[in-house]
Amino acid sequence: AQSVSQHNHHVILSEAASLELGCNYSYGGTVNLFWYVQYPGQHLQLLLKYFSGDPLVKGIKGFEAEFIKSKFSFNLRKPSVQWSDTAEYFCAVRDGGSQGNLIFGKGTKLSVKP
Amino acid sequence: SQTIHQWPATLVQPVGSPLSLECTVEGTSNPNLYWYRQAAGRGLQLLFYSVGIGQISSEVPQNLSASRPQDRQFILSSKKLLLSDSGFYLCAWNAGKSTDTQYFGPGTRLTVL
Numbered sequence: 176a177q178s179v180s181q182h183n184h185h186v187i188l189s190e191a192a193s194l195e196l197g198c199n200y201s202y203g204g205t206v207n208l209f210w211y212v213q214y215p216g217q218h219l220q221l222l223l224k225y226f227s228g229d230p231l232v233k234g235i236k237g238f239e240a241e242f243i244k245s246k247f248s249f250n251l252r253k254p255s256v257q258w259s260d261t262a263e264y265f266c267a268v269r270d271g272g273s274q275g276n277l278i279f280g281k282g283t284k285l286s287v288k289p
Numbered sequence: 290s291q292t293i294h295q296w297p298a299t300l301v302q303p304v305g306s307p308l309s310l311e312c313t314v315e316g317t318s319n320p321n322l323y324w325y326r327q328a329a330g331r332g333l334q335l336l337f338y339s340v341g342i343g344q345i346s347s348e349v350p351q352n353l354s355a356s357r358p359q360d361r362q363f364i365l366s367s368k369k370l371l372l373s374d375s376g377f378y379l380c381a382w383n384a385g386k387s388t389d390t391q392y393f394g395p396g397t398r399l400t401v402l
Contacts, residue, residue: 184330209390219333219379219393265332276323276348277391281332 177202179268181280188256189288196251196283198240198266208249209267209277210240219265225249236260258289291316295380295394302401308353308367310397312380315361320382322363323391324355327377339363340385375401 182197200206210222223234230242240251249266266280292315302308314320324336335348337355345355352371356364363380378397383389 181332211393218395219381221390221392224390267333276335276338277333278335279325279333281330 177268177270177278179266179278179280181264181266181283183283184281185284185286187286187288190258191255192287194251194253194256194260194285196264196266196285198249198251198280199247200249200266200268200278201247202268202270203247204270207269208240208242209269210234210238210249210251211265211267211279212262213265214262222251222264256285256287258287261285261287291382291392293380293382293392293394295378295397297397298395299398300400302370302399304372304401305369308365308370308374308399310365310378310380310399312363312365312394313361314382317361317382317384319360319385321385322357323381324363324365325379325381327379327396333379337365370401372401375399 178201180199208225211219212222213219222238223232223240225232225242233239238253240249242249263282263284265282267277269277294313296311321340323338325333326336327333337345337347339345339357342357342360353367376399378399380394381391383391
């Protein structure tokens with residue numbers, strides 16, 4: 176069965192620090208990859224996604240993620256975080272060859288200190 | 290544009306009582322619909338999904354059930370709630386194509402006492 180691992184449960188950064196959140200998945204075939212974000216008190220919303228093409232994907236609010244097939248990874252990055260980036264971040268994977276359901280990681284809570 | 294609604298937003302229920310959570314989607318037809326439970330530190334667990342009216346697939350055996358009486362309505366139910374049913378329940382939809390993103394509702398916070 177597919178699984179998604181997010182290595183950090185809680186990350187605490189100061190504003191302007193760089194961010195990298197790890198995500199690894201177990202499925203060996205074609206995959207669709209997603210990062211979702213849940214700001215305090217708000218809906219879970221899509222940050223960015225990868226289906227095919229350029230493995231470096233740019234999302235909203237200055238976030239990007241790189242798909243590295245050989246490492247089964249899809250790490251999320253942002254060069255300089257802001258206090259408003261405080262949220263919980265979820266990585267998700269889906270078997271790209273079917274209408275398979277999303278498998279989510281356990282989430283990483285990011286706290287940015289002003 | 291498409292919107293997804295869930296109600297109630299919060300619910301406190303005694304153990305053994307029934308449950309009915311509702312999710313409706315507007316602005317689309319024949320969506321795939323999903324129920325997830327989100328628990329702190331455990332991510333999102335898919336509970337049920339539906340690709341059409343009356344078609345329900347269960348991912349996790351449990352005390353809950355789901356129904357889809359109309360194309361854009363998805364209901365999560367229980368006959369007798371357990372303490373372990375407490376959590377944050379999210380409904381989501383997508384258009385059913387393999388490249389589609391899932392869009393989530395605002396969620397229902399359920400506390401079973």
